[in-house]
Amino acid sequence: MVQARHWLSGLGSLVASTLLFAGNTNSASAVSLVNTLTIPGGNTDLFPTSGNSANVNRLGLFSDLYYDRYNNVYYSLADRGPGGGVIPYQTRVQKFSLDVNPTSGAIGNFNLLETILLTKDGSSFNGLNPRLLNGNAATLGLSLDPEGLAIAPNGNFYISDEYGPSVYEFSPNGSFIRAFQTPNNLLARDSSGNLNYVDGRATITSGRQDNRGFEGLTLSPDGSKLYTLLQDPLVNEGASNDGRRSRNLRMVEFDTATGQSTAQYIYQVEALADINSRIPGTANDFSATAQGRNIGISAITALNNNEFLVLERDNRGLGEADPTASLPVGSKRVYRINLAGATNVSNISLAGANSLPSGVTAVNKSLFLDIADILKTKGQIIPEKMEGLAIGPQLADGSYALLIGTDNDFSVTQGLVGEQLDVCTNGTNSTLVPIDSGCPASQPLIPTYLYSFKVSSAELGNFVPPEKVPEPTATAGLVLLGLSGFWLKKR
Numbered sequence: 001m002v003q004a005r006h007w008l009s010g011l012g013s014l015v016a017s018t019l020l021f022a023g024n025t026n027s028a029s030a031v032s033l034v035n036t037l038t039i040p041g042g043n044t045d046l047f048p049t050s051g052n053s054a055n056v057n058r059l060g061l062f063s064d065l066y067y068d069r070y071n072n073v074y075y076s077l078a079d080r081g082p083g084g085g086v087i088p089y090q091t092r093v094q095k096f097s098l099d100v101n102p103t104s105g106a107i108g109n110f111n112l113l114e115t116i117l118l119t120k121d122g123s124s125f126n127g128l129n130p131r132l133l134n135g136n137a138a139t140l141g142l143s144l145d146p147e148g149l150a151i152a153p154n155g156n157f158y159i160s161d162e163y164g165p166s167v168y169e170f171s172p173n174g175s176f177i178r179a180f181q182t183p184n185n186l187l188a189r190d191s192s193g194n195l196n197y198v199d200g201r202a203t204i205t206s207g208r209q210d211n212r213g214f215e216g217l218t219l220s221p222d223g224s225k226l227y228t229l230l231q232d233p234l235v236n237e238g239a240s241n242d243g244r245r246s247r248n249l250r251m252v253e254f255d256t257a258t259g260q261s262t263a264q265y266i267y268q269v270e271a272l273a274d275i276n277s278r279i280p281g282t283a284n285d286f287s288a289t290a291q292g293r294n295i296g297i298s299a300i301t302a303l304n305n306n307e308f309l310v311l312e313r314d315n316r317g318l319g320e321a322d323p324t325a326s327l328p329v330g331s332k333r334v335y336r337i338n339l340a341g342a343t344n345v346s347n348i349s350l351a352g353a354n355s356l357p358s359g360v361t362a363v364n365k366s367l368f369l370d371i372a373d374i375l376k377t378k379g380q381i382i383p384e385k386m387e388g389l390a391i392g393p394q395l396a397d398g399s400y401a402l403l404i405g406t407d408n409d410f411s412v413t414q415g416l417v418g419e420q421l422d423v424c425t426n427g428t429n430s431t432l433v434p435i436d437s438g439c440p441a442s443q444p445l446i447p448t449y450l451y452s453f454k455v456s457s458a459e460l461g462n463f464v465p466p467e468k469v470p471e472p473t474a475t476a477g478l479v480l481l482g483l484s485g486f487w488l489k490k491r
Contacts, residue, residue, distance in 0.1 A: 031369045031402065031459060033378065034105045034452040041411040041445025045094060046115035054082045054410055054420070054435050055089050059112070061448045062405030064149040064217065064299060065388030070468045073113065074098055076388060077159070080127030080145040082410035082420060082435070089127035091118050091144045093157060093174065098450075100393050105401040105454040118144065118159070120176035130163065130197045137198040140164060147387070148217025148228055148299070152256070153467040158217060160228045163197050165213030167228060167254060180226070180259040183252065183346065186234070201235055201242075209235045209243055209293070215387075216300035218308060219256070221464040226254040227308065229267060231296040237350040244289040246354050247271065249297065250345070251363065263344045266362040267337065269295050269312055275330040284328050286314070291354075295331060299389035303336070304464040309368060310335050311389045311404070319384030320413040320423045320446065323430035329382045332372035334389070334404075336461075338364040369453065371404065381427050383449055385409065391463065392452070400460060402453040411445035 039061065047057040060078025067074050074096050081089025093116040099109040118125040125144040131137040140163060148160035156177065157170040164187070167180040188207035190196050196203060200210035208230055215231035230249045238246030247270075253263040275295065276285040286294055299311040313332045318325040342363045356362060375382050388405030395401065411423045412435065421432040423446055424439035431443050439445055457463065 031453050031455045033374050034401070034454050035107060036380065037107050037110060037450040037452070039110060039448045039450065041408055041447045045092070046112060047090075047092070047117075052436075054412055054422070055087050057115075058082065058410050059094070059448075060410050061094060061407070062388035062450065063147050063407050065390040065403060065405045066149050066151055067390040067392050067403065068151060069393060069465060072097070072393070074390075075149060075151065075157075076405065077146045077149050078410075079147060079162075079407065082412035083127060084409075084412075084414045085127060085129040085145070086132060086414070087128070087420060090124040091127055091146050092116055093118065093149070093159075100395075100401050100452070102393075102396045105392075105395050105399070105452050107401070107403070107450060107452040110450070116172075116174040118146070118170055118174045118176070125176075138195040140166070140197055143197070144168075145211075145213070147213070147215045147231075150217050150219040150226065151466075152219065153223045158219060158226055158256075160214035160217040162208075162211060162213030162215065162231070165208050165228075165230065167214060167217065167226060178259060180254050181261060183261045183264065185346075185349075186230070186250070186252070188235070204235050206236045207234060209233070212293075212296065214252075216297055216310070216389075218300045218302045219466060220302055220305045221466045222305060223467050224256055225262070225305070226256055227300060227302070228252050228254070229297045229300055229310070231298070232269075233292040234350070238292060239352070239354045241351050242289065242292075244291065244293040246292040246350070248350050248354070248356065248362070249292070251300075261346070264346045265339060265342045266345055266350075266356065266360065267297065267310065268362045268365065269297070270331060270333070275314065279328045279330050286330065298385070298387040301389050301391060302464075302466070303391075303460060304462050306340060307336065307338050307462065309389060309391075310337055310365075311386060313384075313386055315384060317382040317384035318425075318427065318446065320409045320411065322384065323423050323425035323446065324428060325381055329372050329376075332370075332375075332382060332386050333367060334369040334371065335365050336368045337366075340364065369402075371451075383408070388450075391460070394457075395454070399454055399456045400463075402455045404451045404453065406449045408446045408448045 043059040044057045045059045063077040063079045076094045095114040097111045125142045130143040133143045134141045145162040146159045150158040155172045169177040188204045191205045212232040214228045216229045229251045233243035233246040233249045235243045247268045248266050251265040251267045272291045294315045314330045316327045316329045343360045383406040385407040387407040390403045392401035392403045420435040424431045424443035
C-alpha cells in the first residue's frame, strides 16, 4: 500500500495519484478516504489557441462537479476566471473521463474530453464583472460567475451564478436557453433600491452579499425541482442587519418547468463557537463578523427528492490567499440535510437578529463526513476551497465513490488593479511572480485535488439516482449503404 505523500510529489506528470486507504475515518459515519488525485496547476484545457495563457486556457476545475452515471463521464465548472472579475475570461464547462476501481473506488487517469464555452446568440459569457463588461453595475448582461452545475434528463446544463444571483439553462453545446426568475429579495440593491451586481457593503444594503451568490446547485432525481444555496446569508439578515453575523443562509427551490421559485428554506451553518473550539488558541478564532462571511457552503447534491448532501467550509487552507497554509482550518465538512418540516421563508425577513423567528424551522442537518479531520489524520495538506461534490459510480459491493474536488483559483492572486500574479508554492515556501512568467522549479503552481471516499449504500440512505440523460438520436433512421448486414445503430 502506498502511503500519503506531500502534495508536491508527482507534479512532473500530468496527474499524480496517491493511494490513501483509510482505517479509522474520524467521520460521522464509516466513510473512508480511498485516494487523492492531484492535477497540476499549469495544465491547460481544450480551448483552441496557439499559445498557453492563464486567462485563455489554464485548466480551471471543481467549482462544481457532476457525474453522468449513465454515460460514465464527468463535468466540472471553472468560475469567473483568473482575473477575479477584472480580466476578460470566457466562461466554460469541462467534460472529462476518470477511471474508478470497481472494488476499492480508487480514482485515476483523469482525461479531459471537451471544453464547452457558454454562449448566447454567438457571444460568449464572460467572467468580467457587470461594471467592466457593460459599463453599468446594474446591468448583468453576459457577466457570469458560474459556481453550481447540474444536468437535466435531456442533457441540458443548469448553471448557478454568483453575480445575479442567477440560474441559467444551456444546451449541451453551451448555448443559452433561458434564465430562471431570481426571487426579488435575493437581488443586491443599494439604499435607493437600485440594482448593483458589483459592489459590496455598505453600498449594498439588501440582497445577496458580494461574491456570495448562488454557490451550490442540484437537481431533484425526478427532474422537477432545482435547488440552489447562497454561499452566505443575505447582506441585511442578521444582528444589526449584518449578514456577516448570521448563520442563516437561504436555500432556494425552483420549478424546472416554469423557471419560477417555489420556496425558500433556511440552512444554518455551523456555529462559530463550535468551529473555534477546534482551532488551537484564541488568536486564531474567527470573529463575530466572520460567521456569515468566512463560513459558508460550497456545494449540494441530491440524495433523493427531499434529502441532500451539503459541503460546508471555512475560508482557510492551502490557496492563493494562504499558499503555505499557515492558518489552522476550522471546518471542511459534508452534512446530510432533510427538507421535511422546514419552513418556507419566501415571504419572511430575517433582518435584525441571528435567531430564527418564532414558528420558523430550518432544514434538518446532521454531520456526514469531516473532511478536514480525515486529511489531518492522514498528514495531508488541507486545501482552502473544497467546492465540487458528486456521488460517483456504484462499486462491486454496492457502495459508492463519493467525489470531492477543490478549486485552486487558477493559482492566481490579485495585486493592484489590473495586476495578476501566479502563486508558486511547495506548501512550505511560496513566491509570487508575474502571470504566465513561470514558477521556480521547486515551487509549482497550486494544484487541484480530487478526493475519492468510499461510502456504503446504507450510509447514503435512500439514494435515488437521477433520471437518465439520453444519448443523441441519429438524425436519419436506417441508412442503406449497399453492404450486407450493415446498419446504423440507433443510439
